[in-house]
Amino acid sequence: MPYVVTENCIRCQYMDCVSVCPVDCFREGEAMLVIHPDECIDCGVCEPACPAEAIRPDDDKEGTRWLAFNARFAEEWPRITEKGRPPDDADDWRGRPGKSAMVFGAAGP
Template sequence: MTFVVTENCIKCKYTDCVEVCPVDCFHEGPNFLVIDPDECIDCTLCEPECPAEAIYPEDDLPDGQEQFLELNAELSRSWPVLTTRKEAPADAEEWDGKPDKLQYLER
């Protein structure tokens, strides 16, 4: 099983989760993070670290977030690995919890 970064991470992009990952499975895009499903070891460390509550086990994805499993796999193949915590965008709190953010995903 893998963990999946879902829609609420878009434009929030907190990186607290990256710091606790023992296998460096997070990849960074312009305004979103993804988890490489081939690298994730299901350690569960990242999920509680996400301030935006945007990380879920693949078997427990909220309704409407299922497409993020494939999106994480796809984007992790082209985005660089992120291994250290960075500051969140200045407007991250404003975006946290807003619905329908997929349209803002920058590839």
């Protein structure tokens, strides 16, 4: 049961999760992070570390919806191993619904 990054990460990218991941399974895109599901060891330390509450287990309703998205983009986006700086407007995007359609359109889950 890997963990996955969901819509709440879009345009927030706080990256606290990256600094606690023991296996460096995060990838960074322009608007969000994803977790490589084949590399995640299901330890769960990233979930409580995320201030945007964007990380979910793949077997919960939201996690299931985002699993294929994470798998797809984990193959394309570069690995991130250190916490970076979130976007300047991250707090403005935090908790905003419908972000995936605004940012990814049809490419979202």
